Amino acid sequence: MSVTGKKWRMITWMATLLAMVLLSGCTTLRGTGDLGLVVERASGSVQVLENSHNTLLGSVTGLGDLSHATAVFSRDGRYAFVFGRDGGLSKVDLLTMQVVNRVIQAGNSIGGAISQDGRLLAVANYTPGGVRIFDTETLQMKLDLPALAADGKLSKVVGLEDAPGQSFVFSLFDAGEIWLLDVRDINQPKVQKWTQAGLQPYDGLVTPDGRYYLAGLFGEDGMTVLDLWHPEKGLRRILQGYGRGEAKLPVYKMPHLEGWAVAGNLVFLPAVGHHAVLVADLQNWQEVAHIPVHSQPVFAMVRPDNRQVWVNFAFPDNDTLQVIDIPTLKVIKAFRPGKGIMHMEFTAKGEEVWISLRDEDRVEVYRTDTFERVAALPASAPSGIFFASRAHRMGL
């Protein structure tokens, strides 16, 4: 009896101890599905954010020159890989808010992508022009591929995206080429190249299903498509002469193409040097609409439920946002949150959107149905906003 009593006391005591350990653990254990980061470009830092309650959790410093910085996420959602303009590649732990690894991989870079299997990172470089591939675990370089174009010169690499079949696809700005790099066996990479991709491709996107790569052209009114399911069919030029003979306006900021461009069969694209968002049909690549907008678009991003497209604009009109209703292809809302709107990022299901206001030193959160502002948070010269939910989408 007394033995059993003792045993019980022991068990109760151990259970209490266990409960204490578990409880204290609970306050630190969390997932990353609602986390993200906002790039603070002037200070070389990122702030970790959380979109369930719309708060900033803390900042991570020491990331170098973050102008034009972008981020991709490990497939477990825990780490962000931040590509800086100075060629820095940093691995940031979203939970501990620490830089766990960092390499300076080139002189000057523009962005990158993570492979389909999550094991490799590819970085697009301006100087020296080319693509470098790194191991996501160690950030060790696995491949160095100079973008030596058919003209014998090194070209700046732009529009680098991940593609199905453990591939990366990208464009050569100076040379007007598109390359498809298969890294199924990183020791035996295979490259397919297409010249005549058009004048000065400035960015590219992969459709969310991974099927098409689209390169936007700066040097001419038009775009180039590569069918990644049938690369043997070669390149196809679309939307040629979309400016309809109107003089192209000077471009104060290059538009960005991103995987958020597709809604059903429609793809939404910023026109370069024109006040328009172009809409093409993915089934035949014909132009469906040419939607006049406030100024030159920078981003045209489809809300994740495919109902709206949000558009921001180049300098000096970067204080305005417009929203296009997809069923009617009409602008249904215009508003001016403030100066220097650099980026927008939707929550995974699209009920809210985060907006960075570089010149106002803050980020804002809006409901996408009522357009009501639900939060305004301080950040130093914020630019890109990236949510960890990107981890599971191709071409982001």
Place this chain on the structure above:
Amino acid sequence: MESSRQQELLHLLRQDCGSCHGLRLLGGLGPPLTASALQGKPKEYLQQIILHGVPEQAMPPWKGFLNQEEVGWLVDRLLEGVAE
């Protein structure tokens, strides 16, 4: 020039010129605008490029936003090495 305007110009240089030339002006789509990169290039030439651009090469004209004096002031800052 008012010092508040000077601040605006420096902000424009870093942020809006920086979107192509890099926030630290070390180069991007456009070439670096550091003192060493611009060394030996005539002031006149640099002013002309900023005012009128090289549109077919993606450098836009700034004459609608900046006057002669402001461009001259910016070029002086660039040649002094404001980028570094």
